[in-house]
Amino acid sequence: MNKTLKISFALKNTYRVNSILYALKQMLILKKILPSALYGVKGLKIFANILSVIWEFLSAFLGKLLYIFCIYGVIFFGYDGYSNKSELFLHMLLFLTVIGAFLNTNLFNPTKEKYYAVFLMRMDAKQYVLINYGYAILKVIIGFLPFMFLMRPLLNVPLWLSIVLPFSIAGLKLFVAASSLWDYEKRGFAYNENKLGKFLWAFVALMIILSGGLPAVGIAIPQIASTTLFILFVPLGIVGALKVIRFNEYKAVFQDLFSQTQPFADRKTQALRKQSEKHISTDTSITSSRRGFEYLNELFIKRHKDILWSASKMITYVCIVLTVGVIIASYLFPEIKETTNHLILNWLPYFVFIMYLINRGTGFTQALFVNCDHSLLTYPFYKQPGMILKLFAIRLREIMKINALPALVIGVGLALLLFVTGGTDNPLNYAVIIVSILCMSAFFSVHYLTIYYLMQPYNAATEIKNGMYQVVKIATYFVCYYMIRVRMSTIIFGTLTIVFCILYCIIACILVYRLAPKTFRLRQ
Amino acid sequence: MNNNIKFIIDHLSKSFEKKEVLKDIDFTFEKGKIYGLLGRNGAGKTTLFNCLNRDLKADSGDFFFEENGQRREVKADDIGYVLSTPTVPEFLTGREFLKFFIDINEKSITDKKSIDEYFDYMSISPADRDKLLKDYSHGMKNKMQMLVNIIAKPNILLLDEPLTSLDVVVAEEMKQLLRNLKQECIIIFSTHILDLALDLCDEIVLLSHGELELVEKVSLDNKDFKDKIIEALREDGNE
Incomplete structure (x- = not known):
């Protein structure tokens, strides 16, 4: 019993100490400094042991x-x-x-x-x-x-x-x-x-x-x-x-x-693969009359309709219901019209965060990797520069379509709300709202596909192995979240958004065309 | 393909932090032979393959073809790489995968055959040809992977432990296939199974101490040759 006590505590502690050391090694700056044999370095071990004891204490009391x-x-x-x-x-x-x-x-x-x-x-x-x-x-x-x-x-x-x-x-x-x-x-x-x-x-x-x-x-x-x-x-x-x-x-x-x-992680990734395999439609009537990459893409989209399109469609329905709800409400309670009108004309930056939340970029790229690139990237023919870029263009078109559906409903819905709540002196506002919301959706489509192609973060076991990719994702979140606080008239913010998104898309595509043939690889 | 083609690895090095996995490798592979690449666990066989397939960037050195004395860069479609765990796009059927592959490699495939002829060649039964690849058995996935890698007739075929987990019938079929293929490309075959290497390969190359070394058979009989290889590998492990 005494032995079991000792061993089980030692095991728990070793596991925790090694987890702390592993976490340290994953940090961007420390990655280069720490040796690969860090698990045997006495000083580090003592440090991690102290953290481990503190953790035990905190977990008991804090x-x-x-x-x-x-x-x-x-x-x-x-x-x-x-x-x-x-x-x-x-x-x-x-x-x-x-x-x-x-x-x-x-x-x-x-x-x-x-x-x-x-x-x-x-x-x-x-x-x-x-x-x-x-x-x-x-x-x-x-x-x-x-x-x-x-x-x-x-x-x-x-x-x-x-x-x-x-x-x-x-x-x-x-x-x-x-x-x-x-x-x-x-x-x-x-x-x-x-x-x-x-x-x-x-x-x-x-x-x-x-x-x-x-x-x-x-x-x-x-x-x-x-x-x-x-x-x-x-x-x-x-x-x-x-x-x-x-x-x-x-x-x-x-x-x-x-x-x-x-x-375990490997079992988890296995489970992820099994899970994604389940999403492959077994409908035998699915075929494609296209050729080459368009053929691959069409079959991919059709057989993964479930994971690729269902969320986007659901969001679209919710947006339609919300828009209709607010329109009805503004007729039933005319006093809310003025506030709604004011909000639409001044709160466009808020929609950056909303578009961020509803965009399907990460889901799309994850499905691409787990169900398609994960296997095809092991074939040399798939990694030829021309092939990578051809497929990038096709995929960009697809993710833009998926994201554009709810964006269109939100854009048109907002313009419609603006109209029924009293309209605006400057009719350009209507166009700016619709176009800027569509641009935001295009931006997120390009953004997530670009970072996927430039930083391809997954290894063969579908684990994310690129710290930088995570950093970019978190940074995206913070920037979008910060936009909630920005107050700017819709016409100015909308125009700026349109210009920014167009520029970003152009630069991102140039970068992908230049760099992706080298970066779009399985992580080792 | 040119008959005088050689694949030359020139001062190739790769380290992971302080560990030098590949040390200034120099080696020439010739067409018409199957090279058995042997090495202890962790010797760097997969690292070498990943460098040659450009999945991993080498620290220094180069590799290229030499055709009639002329140096030529290695392009992506020069290489076929068959992994021990077959990875195939699960959402396609076997037929669709082949059609897709043939579509995009149309220009580089010489003497193109019909899809069913390819299936026949790999002994994949008609009933399985229109099934989703996710429902293929391990052996069938392996065959598909091999097929896609050989249709375009790459100049060099890298095989990482490809026969280890196949049943005896499929393994025998694959061995025969490789023997047939060797006239057309350079085959480098990594394995842990010495008997398999001796049975299938024309040359045995050891990866030890981060270097490639050809084991000369000369006049040794099979048993002595085997002992020589094991002895050499043992030395590597004792380092």
């Missing part, structure tokens, strides 16, 4: 502190009209404890550490569980104790109850875990906290609504009832602990747990 603080914040600022704070606190804590008992079991979370320990290193599953799960439960109790105690005066909870509460929380966790074990014995199916069924999700949603919703209408579970339940959780916990200790089939439970999920 999480609990935040949790209690959040409840506290909600009670005092969200429901400031409710006078019995201790009753409210216990009410919320009760429902959240129930949710936590199901969603944060530790035992039924298929983590990599469990896989390494029980399957790769063949540790005794039961001993592993007793040590690690015991430790996790202990962390819950010790983590909560000081904060329950400290918050006691603020919440007006009796001292004895503040000491009992951590044991109650742990108790319910143990009982739910034990129930899952009983269920396993009965049905042979392991509970997986990351894969909840429909009923459990509905149950969790109900708990959330009850925890926050009831107090909103002035109802909370009477303190005497919640206190009784919390006290009851303690003996239930003891019953649960006995079951956990007596249960002998942990290995089988884990086997089932891991067969449901994919703990």
